[in-house]
Amino acid sequence: MTSSQYPNVRPRRLRRTPALRRLVAETRLHPAELVLPIFVKEGLSEPAPIASMPGLVQHTLASLRKAAHEAVAAGVGGLMLYAVPEERDAIGSAGVDPDGILQRAIREVADEVGDSTVIMSDLCLDEFTDHGHCGVLRADGAVDNDATLEIYGEMALAQAQAGAHLLGLSGMMDGQVGFVRRALDAAGYQDTGILAYAAKYSSVFYGPFRDAVDSQLKGDRKTYQQDPANGIEALLEVRLDLAEGADLVMVKPAMSYLDIVRQIADVAQVPVAAYQVSGEYAMVEAAAANGWIDRERAILETLTSIKRAGASVILSYWALDAIRLLG
Structure with a gap:
């Protein structure tokens, strides 16, 4: 909109100073919306760096307690726990063992921080099976959906008894939410x-x-995780999970699926989460290490894009960095 001499509308007026930009910002990040994923590994004597995720480690139970305490003190909204057992088998026995590493980790964190944050646990078999799939296998090598649900039910009880507040059902088995809820x-x-x-x-x-x-x-997970080409299917999955009793629904990964986050946020009547996954983290960290990108700006820009797309909960390995940057 312009006259013959000058623009009638000047949006730049509200971009002129940091204070003006802050005043009219449409999207705001808050520490309470950020969840920090944490890894713990059985048998470690000290934390072990993760080579492809610079700055992150596999924790011992002792260092896990310290990390949980520091994260809660910083103001994170929650902690998502993943565990690596010393021994694996075809049915993921360590995942249902009350004294398995994940259940022990949940108890340690619950003892350290109690209800001052939301303790979340990954409910899936992939960390515990010797074949790495999210379910048990049939004789032909395919994942047996319904047999896997039975184990998910046992895992749910073990994790709930250990003190988890939210169970993160990540295996993408049909009917998993309803089975676990029952x-x-x-x-x-x-x-x-x-x-x-x-x-x-x-x-x-x-x-x-x-x-x-x-x-x-061994192999891939294409028979149970969603095809990146599909969006309508994601809405079907959400409707099914909500009908089965999900309290929150999540999109994973975040970066390449912001359109899916938006579509789900528009229809879901529960909080929508998004997971800023390891590859997203590693790409920015690698680019920053080479001087190709401003790391701190990239952290806040990527997280803001996820929030703007409609996520009200964001799982991010940068949760603590973001809280520090938000000041």
Whole structure:
């Protein structure tokens, strides 16, 4: 809109100073919306660096307690726990063992921080199986959906008993939310919530995470994780998970699926989470290490884009960095 002499509308007026930009910002990040994923590995005597995720480590139980305390003191909204066992087998027995490494980690964190943050646990078999798949396998090598649900039910009870507030169902088995919800309710854990990985895509951006959990994966997960080409299917998955009792729904990864985050946020009547995954983290860290990108600006810009797309909860390995930058 201009006259013959000058513009009638000047949006730049509200961009002129940092104070003006801050005043009219449409999207704001808050520490309470950020969840820090943390890895713990059985048998370590000291934290072990994760080569493909610079700055991150696999924790011991002792260092996990310290990390949890520091994260809560910084103001994170929650902690998502992943565990790496010393021994694996075909059915992921360590995942259901009350004294398995994940259940021990949950108890340690619960003892350290109690209800001062939200303790979340990954409910999936991939860290615990010797084949690296998210479920048990049939004789032909395919993942057996319904047999896997039975184990998920056992895992849910073990994690709830250990003290997890939210169970992160990430395996993408059909019916997993309903099965776990019924198992929890029948055992008296009606107050334990479910964070459903409703739209989890078969993505190349999970690569560094597999280093973090010492993945034993053979093959791929394309028969149960979503095809990156599909969007309508994500809405179907969300509707099913909500009908089965999900308390939150999540999109994973975040960066390449912001359109899916937006579509789900427009229809879901529960909080929508998004996971800024290991590959997103590793790319920025690598570019920053080479001087090709401003690391701090990239952290805040990527997180802001996820929030702007509609996520009200963001899982990010930069949660503590972001809180520091938000000041």
